Amino acid sequence: MKKKQPNVQPSKEYATLLRRLGAWFYDVLIVAAVLMLAGGIAMALIAGLLQLGILDISGYEDASAYLGKHPVAGMLYSGYLAAVVIAFYAFFWCKAGQTLGMRAWKLRLQNSDGSNIRLTQAVIRMATSAFGLGNFIALFSKKKQSFQDIMAECEMIITPKVR
Numbered sequence: 001m002k003k004k005q006p007n008v009q010p011s012k013e014y015a016t017l018l019r020r021l022g023a024w025f026y027d028v029l030i031v032a033a034v035l036m037l038a039g040g041i042a043m044a045l046i047a048g049l050l051q052l053g054i055l056d057i058s059g060y061e062d063a064s065a066y067l068g069k070h071p072v073a074g075m076l077y078s079g080y081l082a083a084v085v086i087a088f089y090a091f092f093w094c095k096a097g098q099t100l101g102m103r104a105w106k107l108r109l110q111n112s113d114g115s116n117i118r119l120t121q122a123v124i125r126m127a128t129s130a131f132g133l134g135n136f137i138a139l140f141s142k143k144k145q146s147f148q149d150i151m152a153e154c155e156m157i158i159t160p161k162v163r
Contacts, residue, residue: 014144015156019105020135026101031085038084042067042077090122098159106159109149117154125152 046063049055060066067077092099097108097116109125111117117125125148128134134147141150149155 012155013158013160015107015138015158016144017135017138019107019158020138020146020156021132023099023101023105023107024132024135026104027099028101030100031088034084034088035081038081042080086123086126089126090119093117093122093125094119102156107156108159109154109156111154117152121152121154125149125154128152 043063046055046057046066050057050063057063057066060069067073089099092102093109094116096103097110102108109117111121128151129146129148137147137150138144143155145155
């Protein structure tokens with residue numbers, strides 16, 4: 001007869017800086033592709049508006065110059081691209097706890113109780129990341145937390161191996 005084992009919580013293994021940077025590099029490539037798609041959608045919208053006669057870009061070389069140099073259109077386009085990046089990270093962090101790059105490097109972003117982070121935490125994490133420089137704080141943290149993890153009150157762990 002087998003003895004019943006007590007319910008033991010496995011200890012967490014926290015993400016190292018190298019793993020974080022590896023996942024970040026993968027995600028940069030994916031985000032670049034997503035931004036290319038978003039830019040293509042914006043260009044298709046501009047082409048449609050030009051075809052319908054709703055938009056006039058005279059004084060600009062082409063639609064790209066219009067989006068880059070027009071004061072209002074340029075800000076709208078930049079805001080649109082920023083919203084796409086924010087939506088990418090917020091979706092993956094809040095729904096699955098990991099982006100595609102994090103999945104490849106076996107990382108998971110979570111609350112200390114193991115639950116997925118909330119949208120407000122994702123926004124705080126993005127706002128305080130300093131374009132990835134906040135990850136270097138993980139070198140000095142006991143739980144290997146980056147600056148953005150500390151500010152968003154979450155942690156990045158290495159996912160356990162499936163047996």
